[in-house]
Amino acid sequence: MAIAEEAGCEAVAEVVQARDAGPAIVDEARDHGCALILLGFVRDTHKIHNDLGKTIPYVLTNAPCRVWVVQDPSKDKDKDKNKDKDGYHEKL
DSSP: OHHHHHTTOOOOOOOOOOSOHHHHHHHHHHHHTOSEEEEEEEOOTTSSSOOOTTHHHHHHHHOSSEEEEEEEOOOOHHHHTTBOTTSOBOOO
16 A cells, blocks of 8 residues: 555555455456556465466456556575575576
8 A cells, every 4th residue: 555655546455245356356446446456466386387266367357447467476495596686586
């Protein structure tokens, strides 16, 4: 929220009770006239293919506005050992 305010953007956070997150997110975005939906995704380094579940694909398909999906960096210590101080992988 603070990052949005620093950028001069209005951000809204609400807790909504729903059976399925995807339709609830899309409905809230539509009800509030949102310009952007920001979704976080935690990468599982122990899987060969990361499964986005059903929420992210649903929101990407049905959202009334832009959708950004932000992937959280891997928590795998072995993969992080080659990152520089800014979090980018160094060339090996």
